[in-house]
Amino acid sequence: MHLRLTEEQKMVQETIRKFVEKELIPLENDVLRNEREGRPSLPPGKLEELQQKAKEAGFWGINTPAEYGGADLGQMMMALVTMEISKTFVPFKFGGSADNILYYANEEQKKKYLIPTINGEKKSCFAMTEPSAGSDTRNIKMTAVKDGNEWVLNGEKTFITGGNEADFVMVIAITDKEKHKATGREGVTCFIVDRDMGWKSEYIHTMGEWGPAGLVFDNVRVPEENILGEVHGGYKLGLEWIGFARWIIGARAVGAGERLLQMAIDYSKERETFGKPISERQAIQWQIADSAVEIEAARWLTLNAAFTLDIGEDNRHLASIAKLYGSNIANRVVDRVLQIHGGMGYTRELPIERWYRETRLWRIYDGTDEMQRLIISRNLLKGHVKLGQFI
Numbered sequence: 001m002h003l004r005l006t007e008e009q010k011m012v013q014e015t016i017r018k019f020v021e022k023e024l025i026p027l028e029n030d031v032l033r034n035e036r037e038g039r040p041s042l043p044p045g046k047l048e049e050l051q052q053k054a055k056e057a058g059f060w061g062i063n064t065p066a067e068y069g070g071a072d073l074g075q076m077m078m079a080l081v082t083m084e085i086s087k088t089f090v091p092f093k094f095g096g097s098a099d100n101i102l103y104y105a106n107e108e109q110k111k112k113y114l115i116p117t118i119n120g121e122k123k124s125c126f127a128m129t130e131p132s133a134g135s136d137t138r139n140i141k142m143t144a145v146k147d148g149n150e151w152v153l154n155g156e157k158t159f160i161t162g163g164n165e166a167d168f169v170m171v172i173a174i175t176d177k178e179k180h181k182a183t184g185r186e187g188v189t190c191f192i193v194d195r196d197m198g199w200k201s202e203y204i205h206t207m208g209e210w211g212p213a214g215l216v217f218d219n220v221r222v223p224e225e226n227i228l229g230e231v232h233g234g235y236k237l238g239l240e241w242i243g244f245a246r247w248i249i250g251a252r253a254v255g256a257g258e259r260l261l262q263m264a265i266d267y268s269k270e271r272e273t274f275g276k277p278i279s280e281r282q283a284i285q286w287q288i289a290d291s292a293v294e295i296e297a298a299r300w301l302t303l304n305a306a307f308t309l310d311i312g313e314d315n316r317h318l319a320s321i322a323k324l325y326g327s328n329i330a331n332r333v334v335d336r337v338l339q340i341h342g343g344m345g346y347t348r349e350l351p352i353e354r355w356y357r358e359t360r361l362w363r364i365y366d367g368t369d370e371m372q373r374l375i376i377s378r379n380l381l382k383g384h385v386k387l388g389q390f391i
């Protein structure tokens with residue numbers, strides 16, 4: 001076992017770190033101003049311009065297979081790169097990628113949806129959650145009824161990331177009521193549905209700086225060839241979509257946590273009270289120490305989840321641990337950093353309150369804290385995993 005990055009990993013980390021420092025961090029003040037004045041975080045075209053610059057530095061399709069023009073760097077690199085780009089709140093994501101489940105598309109679907117998504121010509125979203133079905137996905141109500149060569153979709157989805165902007169949605173609907181009623185998992189299918197087939201979206205305001213969408217399907221007719229994967233195979237695809245994003249939240253927590261903690265370290269050395277910098281007070285030192293310990297722990301949990309996937313093993317248990325721990329420490333770190341900044345931390349002069357609002361979401365989506373605990377304990381209680389197994 002060797003617990004250090006390889007030369008290649010260090011080089012990638014260094015390159016992306018420079019990109020973040022040179023291209024993203026200088027935009028932070030503009031992003032804050034735009035958001036506070038009710039404009040989009042980045043002006044139109046800016047994300048694409050940044051993605052192009054990242055491409056020139058070799059970052060395009062980090063996880064996309066080489067046959068689709070991607071860098072295919074693997075999950076470990078994905079974790080390292082995500083930790084770096086999460087050191088800023090500038091809403092950047094790399095170009096050249098598509099949702100993991102879109103690779104289940106057949107050849108025709110790949111031409112129509114996968115490749116244009118990778119090329120940035122089409123935007124997608126994934127919709128499982130409904131007003132009555134969040135953690136309890138068995139409770140979904142949306143139906144798809146076969147009519148000739150088409151399926152007719154009716155129902156509502158909610159909290160769909162990217163749903164306001166998407167050109168098409170990968171949506172989960174019940175296609176066999178009896179099977180679904182009996183099992184809660186079977187009898188659902190994933191459909192690729194273009195916006196111009198008739199679904200409508202509505203912006204949902206949240207405490208964060210971007211809003212997901214509510215989607216309404218009212219007799220939306222979808223051709224048979226738009227089924228993604230197998231008929232009645234939608235549940236597996238849904239779990240795979242949710243599972244992919246899960247452990248990455250651990251990487252985001254590490255990046256944001258490091259940047260925030262550095263802000264607190266710097267500020268505590270400058271801010272004087274009662275004749276001394278606050279960094280000389282044990283109450284402040286302990287908050288710094290506790291945050292550093294938690295960030296280090298989150299880093300190793302996340303890297304282990306990524307590594308496990310890279311060696312082809314099932315990482316779901318580790319993904320839940322990394323997600324649960326990472327999202328919680330991010331909330332604790334941002335809270336301590338705000339506290340160390342005193343009244344200034346609470347103002348909109350500094351980005352801490354923005355991070356405070358954003359990190360709160362991480363404990364909710366891609367499976368809440370409670371769902372992660374349920375998965376972790378179930379795996380142990382049922383003997384699916386053993387303590388100390390993943391080393």
Ligand SMILES: Cc1cc2nc3c(=O)[nH]c(=O)nc-3n(C[C@H](O)[C@H](O)[C@H](O)COP(=O)(O)OP(=O)(O)OC[C@H]3O[C@@H](n4cnc5c(N)ncnc54)[C@H](O)[C@@H]3O)c2cc1C
Nearest residue numbers: 126127128129134135136159160161212365366367368370
């Ligand atoms: C900004 C945002 C973006 C999102 N993006 C997407 C997306 O792109 N696609 C998508 O399909 N969904 C998306 N979601 C939905 C998200 O996955 C759900 O909100 C989440 O799974 C929780 O479901 P819920 O909100 O219905 O809460 P509920 O399931 O109603 O839970 C309410 C509370 O009860 C707890 N709870 C529930 N069951 C149990 C139990 N058995 N034991 C103990 N506690 C329990 C929960 O942990 C939670 O604290 C998004 C949500 C948000 C807020």
